[in-house]
Amino acid sequence: MKRAGPILLGLIVALALLSLVWTPFDVTTIDVAHRLQSASIRHWLGTDQLGRDLLSMLMAGARPSLGVAALALMVGVAGGVPLGLLAAARPGWIDELVARCTDILFAFPAILLALLVIAVLGPGASHAALAIGLFNIPVFARVTRASARGVWTRDFILAARLAAKGPGLISFEHVLPNIAGPLITQAGLQLSLGVLAETALSFLGLGAQPPAASWGRMVADAQTLVGVAPSLVLLPGLAIVVTVTAINLTGEVLRTRVAPETGL
């Protein structure tokens, strides 16, 4: 059952990538005359309120959700991991500074920070990625610091220091590979949270903008049509649930491989 996770995720990513070059119908073409049709041979899942093919929209909608979450993850890792390594390598005022800065970022409920950032930058997929990524940074900083501190007390680190290796080199060559386990675990978690955050922002209209398709916005646009065409609301939601579950299952599989002592 758990192995279904990576397979499912792979399938979703493949469909998303495929939608870059081909979808059954063009998602930017509006065909109002054929709106709100139910499933048929031509449109396997029917059409939405502007006549766009629902299956194509679902495929294309995977792109912002996965893309933004992945980008936000990269922002978080690129910002948080070096900070955490720095804090662990140099206990003292640098450690305190990093800890206080992450405290400040942690003080913001995630969606509040995203709202404020998007108020400044304006809506859009890349801005959403930045906003969510900003919240990933303290998460990774904290995890990295906690795990790295544990590694720094070990003997082989002492040996490396005696060999006059600088703390930067030690962090990179020795500490980082040894904390890869918890980091990968955290990355899986943040990826699924990122997808949920992106869809929530899209639901509020602050994520990817038209004509780009996006699951959250599909749900928001179709809210009032649920009596007429419930699939317009149910299918994007199901897509989100399936994707997040796939990411979580993949994370569990990875966890049993890289960090077997933490079991969920």
Place this chain on the structure above:
Amino acid sequence: MLKQVQHDGWVVWVASLMLALSLVFGLALPVQARDRIVVALQLEPPTLDPTSGAAAAVKEVTYRNIYEGLTTLDTTGTAVPLLATSWTMAPDARSYVFHLRPGVRFSDGTPFDAKIVAFSLLRAIRPGSTNSMAERLSEITGVDVIDPLTVRIRLNQPDAGLAALLAWGDCVMVAPASADHLATAPVGTGPFRYRSWTRGDRLTLVRNDAYWGAKPALRTIEYRFISDPAAAYAAMKTHSVDLFPDYPAPENLAQLRADPALRITTAPSEGEVILALNNQAGPLRDLRVRRAISYALDRRAIIDGAMFGYGQPIGSHFPPQNPDYVDLTGLYPHDPAKARALLVQAGYPHGLTLTLKLPPPAYARRSGEIVAAELAAIGIKAVIVPVEWPQWLDEVYARHAYDMTIVSHAEPADYDIYGRANYYFGYDGRAVKALLDRLRATTDPGARHAILVAIQRRIAEDAVNGFLFQFPHLAVADARLTHIWANTPLQATDFTTARFAGADVADRDMHRARSWGAPLILLFTAIGFVALARAAGIGWLVRRLGILMLTLAGASVVIFALLQLAPGDPAQFMMGLQASPDAVASLRAELGLNGSVAVRYLHWISDFVRGDLGTSYAYRVPVAELIGPRLALSLPLACLAMLVSVLLGLPAAFLAARRPNGWLDRAIGGLTRLGVAIPGFWLAMILLLAFAVHLSWFPASGFPGWQAGLGPALLSLVLPTLALALPQAALIARVARAALLTEQGRDYVRTARAKGVGRGLILWRHIAPNAAAPILAIIGLQFPFLLAGSVIVENVFYLPGLGSLVVQAITARDLIVVQAVAMLMVAATVIASFLTDIAQALLDPRLRGRS
């Protein structure tokens, strides 16, 4: 024996839940006679003073209800008597004599007479006036009081349309005694007077028993502000709103029509929806490019796609129901080939790229998508840029920094904007201005008609903008509501004669005076201090407190800095479309928006820590007053959700951990896996649609307030609580189970089992306390999560809580309010984690030494 105790405990919980539910249902539905109407409006007025240059929403609520003018307009746009019984115009149209109605008083007792007329009109044109008609009214050179019921108005130029002009909501009669605080305490001569206003939620008017005219049948008008199409649908379906004069979701009308309890009426309005083009922006300077855009538009497709068929196509800036209208839709029929040919002629054979800035309303966003697709078909790439209203006013309206935009111009007879120099269209309107001047001086109806036709043609032939459609009034009302008149073209609903047919109509709200109990924050603080007394060491505690203060300070800097960077000027947003730059500048100074960033930050933070949260830009009331009622909803909601999530999550974790990998564990594992993957907004929507709209077990939107009684208030919180609590319960269950299982693998557990101690006892007595740390951590983080997660849930259920306040305030650039609410949420988060640390330290002495 332990097993049996646990089994009984479960039953007790279920029984209590059932009891609570029945209590709540029992309290919820009394019957009351119906003299109260609930009206939903899309836009909330920022103030209640229509004479100070403000949004149309102000007039929608106050005109003809609270305030009245000398005249009003009938459906054909002709001036008819109101506070003036008759008038005569001098032959040169440069002076008028108005005869006033006797026996009229303001709602505070002030008598209405000629001196009031002089005061009101001269006030509108005084220097520094922010009245949006000030320029138009400046033709008045004097108002003479001939006797208490007669005035003469003298003009500096002929104006045949003065009587119609005085019908506008900006020209209503106000009294000197009350003129200074009309924005928050309006006083007028109308059939209703102001009662109360909960910002962002509802506004109440009550009958004026001293009204000079026919006494209204309704005693109370309650305005609610609902702009979201989904919330509007839910509100009408569950009959929590009686009238929606401008229903925002045309796609539902077919479904609502099928409901025999509702009546749908469509009426034409004065709103022209246009694709405004910046005639000064590069390619758009060329008439051929603008005409190409007009040829590319398929108005029927736009009306069908964005408005579901409601709306009339227009060819110029004039509404079809006006007697002087001429149909120019055939001037540029939908012809993509011709459009492309024109573009080639103009020198763009490979097409071009233009931005399309769209304000928030659904009609704009939806039309924008369709227009972009139609333009793409002829080679014009329209890049959609969604903007909030303050940004639109700043970027598009004030600075003309745009290519194309879509907006509805709702004022009647607003074609004069095409003659203004420097209007945001950037159109050289000298020809139109000449026609307008002639029109003003012409009194003969035949000649006026000819000039108006010429104006429409000129605007259309110059393809100044793309003319899309006339925005319809889509009114949805309770079928028992009768005698309501939509007084177009002035867009005010006349409630003077409205009534509900049939007596004893059931009313869902209750009116029992009851105040809500002690604030929970104080309770938490008290717990915190008690724990502190048993402290983990003073040094540790002081250090933690210091970090808490530092974090709050740092967060305040981040909040302030971010908001200074946000585009859009609060002063411009408050003044609205018609204000002069001087008026905006003086408002900026008044609000303290000038000055360096550092100085303003220090002012704000020093006031904040002393308890002065500032005054809202948008509403001009203390921020604390705005936040109070919101907190009274969001705090209990967050606490309830936390309670429910712990009550569901922890037992589930215990059950799962008792027999790892047993069938119960797997079942719970599957459910919780689903629970953490469900998006909160989707769950909220599904709960809403299933239990509120379909089954009608719970109200679909809104919060009646704690003063309406515990039952109805709690009832409206059930679904939002579940929407917030269920995903968190799943998370708690998973984390707690993991922590419990980790402990279960330890040696001391094996020892206990070897000694023969029962499974359940081990779980309770030994494992749980040791696993407490991570479990407490996740529970402690619930509170801020829930407070913030309420942003989404309040959006779906239309609750007037903290989350919706912060979204509204960000949208309106009400920076003071955003800063205050953000600080509040941050403080809640920081304090919650502080309390969690304390609790963990108390439970596990090993943690106390940690920094």
